[in-house]
Amino acid sequence: xxxxxxxxxxxxxxxxxxxxxxxxxxxxxxxxxxxxxxxxxxxxxxxxxxxxxxxxxxxxxxxxxxxxxxxxxxxxxxxxxxxxxxxxxxxxxxxxxxxxxxxxxxxxxxxxxxxxxxxxxxxxxxxxxxxxxxxxxxxxxxxxxxxxxxxxxxxxxxxxxxxxxxxxxxxxxxxxxxxxxxxxxxxxxxxxxxxxxxxxxxxxxxxxxxxxxxxxxxxxxxxxxxxxxxxxxxxxxxxxxxxxxxxxxxxxxxxxxxxxxxxxxxxxxxxxxxxxxxxxxxxxxxxxxxxxxxxxxxxxxxxxxxxxxxxxxxxxxxxxxxxxxxxxxxxxxxxxxxxxxxxxxxxxxxxxxxxxxxxxxxxxxxxxxxxxxxxxxxxxxxxxxxxxxxxxxxxxxxxx
Amino acid sequence: xxxxxxxxxxxxxxxxxxxxxxxxxxxxxxxxxxxxxxxxxxxxxxxxxxxxxxxxxxxxxxxxxxxxxxxxx
Numbered sequence: 001x002x003x004x005x006x007x008x009x010x011x012x013x014x015x016x017x018x019x020x021x022x023x024x025x026x027x028x029x030x031x032x033x034x035x036x037x038x039x040x041x042x043x044x045x046x047x048x049x050x051x052x053x054x055x056x057x058x059x060x061x062x063x064x065x066x067x068x069x070x071x072x073x074x075x076x077x078x079x080x081x082x083x084x085x086x087x088x089x090x091x092x093x094x095x096x097x098x099x100x101x102x103x104x105x106x107x108x109x110x111x112x113x114x115x116x117x118x119x120x121x122x123x124x125x126x127x128x129x130x131x132x133x134x135x136x137x138x139x140x141x142x143x144x145x146x147x148x149x150x151x152x153x154x155x156x157x158x159x160x161x162x163x164x165x166x167x168x169x170x171x172x173x174x175x176x177x178x179x180x181x182x183x184x185x186x187x188x189x190x191x192x193x194x195x196x197x198x199x200x201x202x203x204x205x206x207x208x209x210x211x212x213x214x215x216x217x218x219x220x221x222x223x224x225x226x227x228x229x230x231x232x233x234x235x236x237x238x239x240x241x242x243x244x245x246x247x248x249x250x251x252x253x254x255x256x257x258x259x260x261x262x263x264x265x266x267x268x269x270x271x272x273x274x275x276x277x278x279x280x281x282x283x284x285x286x287x288x289x290x291x292x293x294x295x296x297x298x299x300x301x302x303x304x305x306x307x308x309x310x311x312x313x314x315x316x317x318x319x320x321x322x323x324x325x326x327x328x329x330x331x332x333x334x335x336x337x338x339x340x341x342x343x344x345x346x347x348x349x350x351x352x353x354x355x356x357x358x359x360x361x362x363x364x365x366x367x368x369x370x371x372x373x374x375x376x377x378x379x380x381x382x383x384x385x386x387x388x389x390x391x392x393x394x395x396x397x398x399x400x
Numbered sequence: 401x402x403x404x405x406x407x408x409x410x411x412x413x414x415x416x417x418x419x420x421x422x423x424x425x426x427x428x429x430x431x432x433x434x435x436x437x438x439x440x441x442x443x444x445x446x447x448x449x450x451x452x453x454x455x456x457x458x459x460x461x462x463x464x465x466x467x468x469x470x471x472x473x
Contacts, residue, residue: 302430303448339405339448346404368452368469372405375471 001210001233004047006089007225008206011183012190015175017203022091028069034090035068041093044071048083049233056080061093082236094202099192100161101125102173103207104180107140113180115139115151117173119159121192135159143181149174168201169193183221184214241316245295248308255301255332257309257340265290267357267398268313268322270306270341272297276327276387283391284323289398292319300332306340307347314348314355321357323394328383334361334369342376353377357397360390403447405471408432408456411464415440420460427455 003011006024013019023034024047035042046058053059058078062068068090076085099122107114118136120128129136137158141151152173156166172193180188187209194204215222219229227233238246241262249258256272267289271280277296284291293313297306313322324341326332338359345352359373362383373380381390414420421440424433430449433456434441456465 333451336451343404343448371469372471 001212001215002049003208003210003225003227003233004049004086005045005206006047006087007227008208009089009203010225011179011208011221012203012206015179017172017175018201020092020094020202020204022089025072025088025090028072031072031088031090032065032069035062035065038090038092042068043091043093044068044075045089045091046075046078046080046085047087047089048080048085050081050083053080058085094194094200094204095197096122096192096194096204097197098165098195099204100169100194101128101189101191102169102176102193103187103189103191104177104185105187105189110140112140113143113177115141115155115173115177117155117159119156119161121194125191141177147174147177147181152177165195168195172201172203179208183208183218184211185209186211241293241312244312245293245309248305248312251308252302252305255297255299255305257295257297257301257305259294259296260309260312261294262316263291263293264318265292266318266320267394268292268316268319269295270297270310270313270322270324270337271295271326273327273329273332273361274298276325279327280323280325280387280391283388284395286388287392287395289391289395292316297326297337298329298332300336301340303336303340303343306337307344310341310344311348314345314350321355321394321398323357323391324359324361325387325390325394326361326363327387329361329363331364332361333364334366335372336365337361338369338372338378342372342378353379357394358390360385360387403444403450403470405469406447406450407468407470408442408447408450409466409468410440410442410460414460414464423459424456424465427459429453429455432456 009019021038025031025034041063044060046053056078058075058080060071062071072088075088101118101121103116104113116138118125118128120132120135137155139151139155141147149170153170156169156173176188185208189207190203192204194202196202239262242260245258245260269291271277281291281294313319342352345355353376356378359378359380370380416439418438421435425435430446430451432443432446432450434443
């Protein structure tokens with residue numbers, strides 16, 4: 001769950017991070033007043049849940065309050081990557097001598113947080129890592145053991161930063177690590193973290209993502225930041241197809257058959273099981289397939305739920321076939337999913353053998369499931385065919 | 401009318417026995433049985449939800465409740 005910049009900074013401020021003078025404007029008059037209170041050049045930044053603001057013209061500079069008010073009116077209508085402006089952050093404009101980058105995210109492979117630091121901030125860190133790897137450090141640390149400033153200091157010094165800058169940066173980066181752990185974040189980023197020409201260090205921009213499942217745990221914080229329980233903060237509004245998918249899932253408490261995300265391809269996906277959805281989606285793309293959707297099934301959904309999800313996917317314009325694929329299942333039953341999918345095809349007016357490109361769900365009750373699939377002439381495979389191979393079979397059928 | 405995959409056949413001696421009928425309602429995890437008045441009724445829209453647990457078969461006298469896998473025929 002992504003925070004707006006002003007919310008990220010509100011959280012940083014609570015933790016004593018160095019921030020410039022600022023205010024949130026919801027009208028041109030607000031912008032004029034805040035700029036007047038700051039008393040000098042200001043920067044106005046559209047509050048959207050997206051990058052690319054500068055390129056879109058949604059970040060502007062003003063030298064006096066009147067100009068700030070005019071820029072407010074110009075910024076508000078600008079849609080950045082599909083995101084409408086919620087408000088405009090008016091901040092003091094600082095003379096920057098050097099920019100740094102600091103971020104903590106979760107490393108799924110190492111199963112622990114990783115601190116990424118660079119002394120070349122303000123630009124895309126991936127680009128820096130590619131062209132100037134010596135200017136980026138990656139430091140893993142435990143989410144269980146107490147964190148210490150030493151970890152931050154080592155990460156910063158690994159990029160060649162020393163002396164006064166190292167001493168000034170360390171407590172800021174250390175606090176960012178503490179914030180990451182304290183609020184169950186998936187990303188805590190400062191970019192840029194600037195050394196100003198007057199010697200001060202300031203957080204100029206911040207980006208926070210909260211683990212969506214931790215929203216309940218941190219409800220008090222979210223309330224204090226003004227984030228409503230109904231705000232999902234997705235990258236874009238849900239489409240009618242996705243809303244229909246959520247309705248399918250909500251109708252029955254048994255299992256999951258939902259989390260549908262719409263794409264523009266022609267191969268419908270009924271996928272899931274222990275991370276299988278992401279793996280299978282990627283495998284389809286790797287084989288050159290064009291998924292029509294992402295979804296997740298698991299936890300042994302009812303026949304009706306699997307049926308309704310199948311019907312929904314088949315109803316999507318452009319969908320020619322579906323691939324029904326999962327990791328090896330244990331609590332989800334192959335025969336139950338097979339019944340639901342076949343029933344869904346038939347109720348959608350399609351012949352299962354024609355429309356199911358591949359059925360690859362090995363595991364619990366697979367013998368019973370395979371009997372059903374044989375009866376309807378569906379091409380199925382067991383665990384001797386990998387998820388990657390099954391995805392390849394489905395894509396090959398789309399190209400045939 | 402049976403389901404697409406599953407049919408459940410219940411002998412009349414069980415269907416007309418209110419006590420047994422209520423027992424079947426109690427044991428079925430997917431609500432295939434209901435009682436109308438004092439008589440057992442099969443909830444047809446739930447037939448395909450049958451998880452083949454056999455609890456209904458065990459709750460009734462031997463041979464009076466039969467689960468039919470229509471995909472085997």
